[in-house]
Amino acid sequence: xxLLAISSLKKSFVSxxxxxxxxVNVPEFSLAAGQQLALRGESGSGKTTFLHLIxxxxxxxxxxxxxxxxxxxxxxxxxxxxxRAQSIGYIFQTFNLLQGYSCLENVLLGMAFGPGADHARxxxxxxxxxxxxxxHHRPRQLSTGQQQRVAVARALANHPKLVxxxxxxxxxxxxNARESLTLIRETCRxxxxxxxLVSHDPEVLGAFEExxxxxxxxxxxxxxxx
Amino acid sequence: MTLALIVRRSLRQHTFSxxxxxxxxxxxxxxxxxxWVVKEQAQKTFTQVxxxxxxxxxxxxxxxxxxxxxxxxxxxxPGNLALADYEYVKKHPAVKLAIPIAVGxxxxxxxxxxxxxxxxxxxxxxxxxxFALIAGQIFDPSAKEAVLGNFAARKLxxxxxxxxxxxxxxxxxxxxxxxxxxxxxxxxxxxxTPADKVVWIPLEGLQTMKGHDPKLATDVSAVLxxxxxxxxxxxxxxxxxxxxxxxxxxxxxxxIIAELFQKIGWFDQVLTLVAYLVALVSAAGVLAAIYxxxxxxxxxxxxLRALGAGRFLLFGAIVIEAAVIGVIGMIVAFGIYAGxxxxxxxxxxxxxxxxxxxxxxxxxxxxxPLGMVGLCxxxxxxxxxxxxxxxxxxxxxxxx
Numbered sequence: 001x002x003l004l005a006i007s008s009l010k011k012s013f014v015s016x017x018x019x020x021x022x023x024v025n026v027p028e029f030s031l032a033a034g035q036q037l038a039l040r041g042e043s044g045s046g047k048t049t050f051l052h053l054i055x056x057x058x059x060x061x062x063x064x065x066x067x068x069x070x071x072x073x074x075x076x077x078x079x080x081x082x083x084r085a086q087s088i089g090y091i092f093q094t095f096n097l098l099q100g101y102s103c104l105e106n107v108l109l110g111m112a113f114g115p116g117a118d119h120a121r122x123x124x125x126x127x128x129x130x131x132x133x134x135x136h137h138r139p140r141q142l143s144t145g146q147q148q149r150v151a152v153a154r155a156l157a158n159h160p161k162l163v164x165x166x167x168x169x170x171x172x173x174x175x176n177a178r179e180s181l182t183l184i185r186e187t188c189r190x191x192x193x194x195x196x197l198v199s200h201d202p203e204v205l206g207a208f209e210e211x212x213x214x215x216x217x218x219x220x221x222x223x224x225x226x
Numbered sequence: 227m228t229l230a231l232i233v234r235r236s237l238r239q240h241t242f243s244x245x246x247x248x249x250x251x252x253x254x255x256x257x258x259x260x261x262w263v264v265k266e267q268a269q270k271t272f273t274q275v276x277x278x279x280x281x282x283x284x285x286x287x288x289x290x291x292x293x294x295x296x297x298x299x300x301x302x303x304p305g306n307l308a309l310a311d312y313e314y315v316k317k318h319p320a321v322k323l324a325i326p327i328a329v330g331x332x333x334x335x336x337x338x339x340x341x342x343x344x345x346x347x348x349x350x351x352x353x354x355x356x357f358a359l360i361a362g363q364i365f366d367p368s369a370k371e372a373v374l375g376n377f378a379a380r381k382l383x384x385x386x387x388x389x390x391x392x393x394x395x396x397x398x399x400x401x402x403x404x405x406x407x408x409x410x411x412x413x414x415x416x417x418x419t420p421a422d423k424v425v426w427i428p429l430e431g432l433q434t435m436k437g438h439d440p441k442l443a444t445d446v447s448a449v450l451x452x453x454x455x456x457x458x459x460x461x462x463x464x465x466x467x468x469x470x471x472x473x474x475x476x477x478x479x480x481x482i483i484a485e486l487f488q489k490i491g492w493f494d495q496v497l498t499l500v501a502y503l504v505a506l507v508s509a510a511g512v513l514a515a516i517y518x519x520x521x522x523x524x525x526x527x528x529x530l531r532a533l534g535a536g537r538f539l540l541f542g543a544i545v546i547e548a549a550v551i552g553v554i555g556m557i558v559a560f561g562i563y564a565g566x567x568x569x570x571x572x573x574x575x576x577x578x579x580x581x582x583x584x585x586x587x588x589x590x591x592x593x594x595p596l597g598m599v600g601l602c603x604x605x606x607x608x609x610x611x612x613x614x615x616x617x618x619x620x621x622x623x624x625x626x
Binding site: 029049051055058077078081083084086090092096097098099100101105108109110112113114117154200 | 228539617
C-alpha cells in the first residue's frame with residue numbers, strides 16, 4: 001500500500017471578480033513509503049495549495065487524501081492537526097521559523113504537538129544538520145542557509161512518514177541550495193521518510209531520479225487554459 | 227511545557243508592551259488595595275481611639291468639634307467652660323473620673339495641652355495600657371515643666387533637661403512667643419494615639435500663661451470623662467444637650483467618630499470608584515496591547531498551527547498571556563501598595579498621632595489580585611478569538 005494516496009482531489013477559490021476558479025484537480029496521485037519524488041511546476045500553478053491539502057492545512061472541496069492508513073480528508077480539524085503533527089514534516093520556501101524562539105526551541109516545537117518534545121532528539125537533529133554549536137541562536141542570528149537547515153531539522157525531528165518540501169531552495173544561493181537539497185534528501189532517507197518536493201528550479205529537479213510535471217497531475221491547469 | 231514556552235516567548239517578544247501594561251495593572255492594583263486598606267484601617271483605628279474616655283464636656287459646639295479638639299487635638303477649641311462646671315461634673319455620681327484640659331498654646335506647631343498628672347499616670351488609654359515614660363518623669367503640677375509626646379519629642383528634637391518658650395495660639399507664629407520658660411522633664415513612650423504629638427504641661431501653667439486673659443485663668447477648654455456606666459452617658463446627654471444650652475456633652479466618642487466616617491463616606495466611594503475605573507482602564511490596556519500586536523503574531527500563529535498546534539491551544543495561550551501580565555502586574559502592585567500605605571500611614575501619624583496598621587490583612591489582598599488577573603484574562607478573550615480565527619494558509623505566504 002502506498003504511503004500517500006490521492007483521488008479525485010479538487011479545490012477551488014473565489015476570485016476577486018466573484019467567479020469560482022479551480023486550483024487543484026488531481027484525479028489520482030500516490031507516493032510509496034521511502035519514495036522521493038519531485039514535482040515540476042511554475043509559480044502560481046497550485047503547488048502550495050496541493051501540499052496544503054495533503055497536510056490538512058486546507059480542506060478539499062471534494063476527493064480523498066490518505067496518509068498512511070488515515071484518510072486526512074475525512075478527519076475533523078483537530079484530528080488533522082494531530083495527524084500532521086505526528087506524520088508530516090513540512091519545509092517551506094521561506095523556512096517559516098519562529099523568530100522569537102531559539103533554533104532548539106523551533107525544533108522542539110516541531111515535535112511538541114506530535115510525539116512530544118524530545119530534547120535529545122532535537123539536539124541530535126540540529127547536530128546532524130551541522131548546527132550543534134548554534135542551538136540557542138535565534139533564526140535572525142543565522143545565515144539564510146543555516147535557517148533552512150533548522151527548518152530541515154524541525155521537519156524531520158518527529159520521525160515523519162512524509163516530508164513535504166515547497167520550493168525549499170527558492171531563497172538560497174546556488175551553493176547553499178545544492179547543500180540544502182542533499183541534506184533534505186539524506187535526512188529523509190536516514191529517517192525512512194517519503195519526500196514530495198515541488199520546485200520550478202531545473203537544477204533541483206535534476207537532482208531527483210523521479211520527476212513529474214505538476215501540470216500532468218493537476219487537471220485544473222489544463223481546464224484553465226483556453 | 228509547550229504552552230508555557232509559547233506564553234513565555236510571546237511575552238519576551240513583546241517585552242515593552244508587556245512591561246507597560248503590567249505597570250499599569252500594578253498601579254491600578256496598588257491604588258485599589260491602598261484605598262481599600264487605608265479606608266478600612268483608618269475607620270477601624272479612629273473609631274477605637276478614645277484615649278480611655280467615654281465622653282467630652284465642653285463649651286456649646288458640635289460634638290464632633292469637641293471630640294476632634296479634646297481627643298484628637300485637631301481643630302480649634304470651641305471655647306472654655308468655667309471651673310464650676312468642671313467641679314460639678316467631677317462630683318456627679320455618674321462620673322467615675324473627670325480630667326480637665328486647657329489648650330491655646332503651641333511649641334513650634336505642636337499643640338501644648340495643660341492637664342493634671344492623673345491623665346498621664348492613671349488613665350488607661352486603651353484597656354490594660356497606661357502612658358509610660360521612656361525618659362524622665364511626669365511634670366510637677368505647680369512647676370513650669372513639660373512632658374513630651376513621643377512623636378513631638380522626636381520632631382522637635384527635645385530631650386529631658388531641654389528648655390523652651392511656648393508660643394501663643396494653636397498655629398505656630400514665631401512672633402507670638404511667650405516669656406515663660408518650660409523645662410522638659412519627661413518623654414512618653416509611643417502610644418500610637420493623639421497624645422504622641424502633644425506637649426503636655428500642667429493645667430495651671432497653661433491657664434496662667436502671660437498674655438492669656440487673667441479673668442479666664444481658672445477656665446478649662448474641655449473635660450474628659452470616664453463614666454460609671456453607659457446609661458449614665460445618656461442621662462448626662464439629656465441634661466447637658468437637651469435640657470441645657472450652655473455646654474455640649476459629646477457621648478459616646480466612638481459613635482461620634484464613626485458618624486464622621488459616615489459623613490465622609492462619599493469621599494471613600496469616589497476614591498474606590500476611581501480605583502475601579504483605573505483598574506478597568508489598565509485591563510483594557512492589556513486588551514489593546516495584545517490586540518494591536520495580533521497583526522505581527524499572525525504569522526507565528528500560522529506556523530504553530532502548521533506544526534500541529536490546535537486552535538484551542540493558541541486561544542488558551544493568548545488568554546494565559548493576558549492573565550500572566552495581570553499576575554506580573556499584581557506582584558508589583560504589592561510593592562506599590564506598600565509604598566502608598568507607608569506614606570499615607572506616616573502622614574496620618576504626623577497629623578493625628580494615630581498609627582494605622584497599614585499592613586494588616588484585608589480580604590482585598592486576596593480578591594484584588596484574583597479580580598485583576600481574572601479581568602486581564604477576560605480582556606485576553608478578544609485577541610484570543612482573533613488568534614483562534616487565524617487563517618493558516620493565508621498567513622504562510624508566499625504561495626508557489
